[in-house]
Amino acid sequence: MTELISNSFVLPIRVYIEDTDAGGIVFHANYLNYMERARTEWLRSHGIGLRAGLVDNVNYVVQGMELYYRAPAKLDDMLEVRAVPISFGRVWMKLREQVVRQCDQTLLCEASVTVACVTMDTGRLQRLPANMTSLLEQQVQ
Known part of the structure; x- marks a missing residue:
């Protein structure tokens, strides 16, 4: 089993009926939504709002993802997304x-x-903004 992340941002999420299939198991694609929320709230917790970036023609897109399902989440579970x-x-x-x-x-x-x-207008790669680079320099070990 993989070690749990320590010293991470944690977003609590409850599993609602809308998140599950007919058997009360979280639908696999909803894990992507949970992780997107955690990334967004991690940024917000450091004073970086995505809406402000949109005004400055900056957007963030998932370029790649490796995902591993280990066990199912179920209706009413309380989760931590790290x-x-x-x-x-x-x-x-x-x-x-x-x-x-x-x-x-x-x-x-x-x-x-x-x-x-x-960039929002062309979708071309652009340099991370200074505030994002500064945050990453502090956070990445």
Whole structure:
């Protein structure tokens, strides 16, 4: 079993009926939504709002993802979605993310996510903004 991420941003999420299939198991694509929320809230917790970036013609897109499902989340579970940046370059950042069942700390899903910085108008790669680079320099170990 993979180690749980420590020293990460944690977003609590409850599993609702809308997240599950007919058997009460979280539909696989919803883990992507949970991880997207965690990445967005991690940025917001550091004062970086995505809406402000849109005004400056900056957007972030998932460029690549490796995803591993370990165990199912179920209706009414309380989850912790963990996110931590692990590397970055001029135009991209890579994060490690995990979805963990809160009550027993069971790892349910984990991913390596590469996010690229692009311009809103053309979709071309562009340099990460200074505030993002500064945050990543502080966070990546």
